[in-house]
Amino acid sequence: MQFPTVAFAIFFLAAFVANWLLRPHPLVWRATMIAFSLYFCAWVDVRFALVVLGVAALGWAAAAAAHRAMPEGDPTPVSRRIVRAAVAAEVAVLAALAYRGFLVDSVTGALERLGWSGSEPVVDVVVPVGISIYVLHAIGYLVDVGRGEVEPVAFADLLLYLCFFPHLVAGPVVRVDELVPQFHERPDPRRVPATDAFVLVGSGLVKAVVIAPWLAEELVDPAFAAPAQASGLELLVAAYGVAVQVYAAFSGATDIAIGCGLLLGIEYPRAFDAPFAALSVRDFWDRWNLTLSHWLRDYVYVPLGGSWRGRHLRPRNVMVTMVVGGLWYGAGWNFALWGVVHGVYVIAEQAAAARAERREPTALLPTALTAPVHWFVTFHLVCLAFVVYRAGTVGDAVEVLGRVLTLAPGGAGLVTPLVLAVLAATVASHFVPTEVTYGARARFSTLAPAAQVAVLAAGLTLIAALGPDGPLPFGRLPF
């Protein structure tokens, strides 16, 4: 089931009514929300719900066993082994279901290059909805329990934490201690933050339904389908387009998820925080898909040793973490390479920062220019990485970058004033403080319900009219 569909709207209305009516009854509420979430998972294939149940059962049993092996509350060798085995099993489930094609293709490709001609028949496995989200949640829970940071939770709580439908499509990725306590709270049904929720869902729809597919169709897809036809300037704008398109698709989906959560009385942390306003690549990762960044830090970077096991290991840890993060966005070597590029950026920045600490501070730039120059460089480094992300192969990426750098002639008529305006407006919106919208939000809040209905229906109609004619491209999101 996808967010911007009539089916989801009807589904959500039913969930909304059930949520607020049953909230006074915790057990019934949890059972009902689990039923809704499993139905959401099973929309495409009923077996997907079984996968969620399996992942939850494994996580719950292993966490309980690990906790029993920690009588003092601190990790023991036994508890560590249990957690490692369970995490390995969860990763295996993810690899088998979401990355199988990628892995098989990579292995057979390598074998063929070595002279093996046997081709492995690839079974067409349909990837369960949201599998990367709930497997990441399960791993986080296991590690947290294994570290003694959280107590094991009831199976129903864990199952609902893993599969709660608002975050299943594209996150946010939340920690167990961010969500499960809310399942035990009873939010005031008279105080639903409706305007905040409507604004989030509306802005999410504009980004995910209007901007992302439009940019893909008008600029990015044609440019990258035949880069030799486009001029260097067009490919440069297409690189900006990829960055804005990916941002719009992912942040749009998470905004919708957060808005739906608010309407149900569940609050998620923010996932995107004006990433294109970043002044360094590290700042970018402090703003881009924050919740995933936190997960990667806590469950990949830190277990690898972070920075405290020796500075010489830090670059390796950063690189591994970035590659894992890249692969979350898609099962392909281009996504892994995108992670490598960002890993290089972060390592270089850390090295530069460390060197700067040892030296006398010297002002290379006038103070007034420092921030704009940092922003300009960061933005272009990020867009450069997105060329790798979008290009199917390294060769394609090199071709695109070569044509950009040489300002290759040509022209496919892809860059129009409207394309430039949409790109500029999206990037510029990152510099607009949230407070600017407070007046409009307050005015909307004071409207009579009938007027609110008119405004919201007009907004939905506008989004539908400007969106693509066919089904919406949520298939481009990760699993």
Added chain:
Amino acid sequence: MSTTDTDAQRAPVPPGWPGDDPTLPDDLDALGARWWWWVGRRTRGRRVGALEGPGSRSSDADRTGERAAEGDGDDWPADDVAVADDELDLDDDPGGAGPRWTDRFRWRGSPPEDREPPDDDEPLPVDDDDLVAGVQPAGRVLVVLVATLVLALLVNVDDLVARVEAQPPGPARDRTLAVLHPVQDVGNALQLTRIRDALDALSGDGGDGPAATGRDGARRQDGDRAAPRGDGGDEPAGDGEGEEGTERDDGPRAPTPDDPLRVWVGGDFMAQAIGRSLAAAGDATGVVETEVRYEAASGLTRRDYFDWPAAVEEALDEHDPEVVVLVLGVNDAQGIVRPDGTPAQVDEPGWADEYGRRVGELMDRLGGDGRLVVWIGPPPMREPGYSARMAAITAIYAEQAATRPWVHVVDLARVVGGPDGAYADAVADPASGAPVAVRQPDGIHLTDVGSDLVAAHVMDLLRSQVDLSGAPGGDG
């Protein structure tokens, strides 16, 4: 700052709330405070504990955490937005007197009792966080949500039908369409669908488009178009096994601006997009007038769902088109019932025979009176199995047209397919050579550019058969 007083956290009773109930309400009627009461009433300023949603940067800043200080990941880029562990103690008793975990989201600023009582006469404070968040009872939110979705559904129902019919044939699609069609009738009856049409026109998505859209053609704009010419509409051309309609020497006359060429486009959802592009291209000539009739999820296999031969008959009577463009096949890869009542599935041998018979009958009916028939087959699809079935259907069209010279079959694999005729997301623009995306992300629909390419191909075909220069001299 958060408060520890759970009573203080409870919102004051909003205006209209039936009494100061110390317990939270349990039913939607109470949640909505009798929703009908709210209709037409403005929300008064309720300045209670300020709610902060997760969308503001300051709430992220509040979560600046100590996790980074543990030394594990102190140089990780996202460190400084870590979650504060001390706020996330699972051992907190939710009902106890201690700080609640969600306090950090929900309550900021002074406890409610520290504030001045609300004054309804006072202007609404726009800086009130609560007002900005638009805090409302759940029941009222439900009413707003339901009314919004119903209104948006009625306005956009034509578009929704087109989206649903783009899905591969199957029971789920049929069920959805069975629900949407009555809604579509209501939307058309209330004229609400005109709002969406106007928006599409403004956005250039059909502004110059066909005069008629929709399943029943209710909004067809006949205007002052000339009355049907000649009496050919009464002739049962279908009797003649094709020979009768082969007066190719006559062909369509050379149209003029005063007496334009009458083109009628019919078919499934593809006809909507292609018809729109074709109408725009025809308008550009100044001598072509285009009518479009499309029907969601229709085809030639399911006459019980929509009877295209009858619709064509009606169109011949009403418009007497000189050129008929049919766009069919996308929905036809499904079981068919033969005249003797026995069904045949797509892969069974009898299916192609029965489908071919129906195609041939319709082609025969369209022949005669010098009418030109352009039969557009389905394009290749991204899904290989679906694409193979579409190719088989196009082959049946070509086979039937081979003996009917008034029919020209357009194989879309040559127009919007790759060099080998297979599915392609983008093709080279014949004019500029630049790559253009011709398929939507679903791998089924054409993009506007793709529809324009098909329309340009059909216009080239028309020009090869009809003098569209607009010069007088046609025999009318």
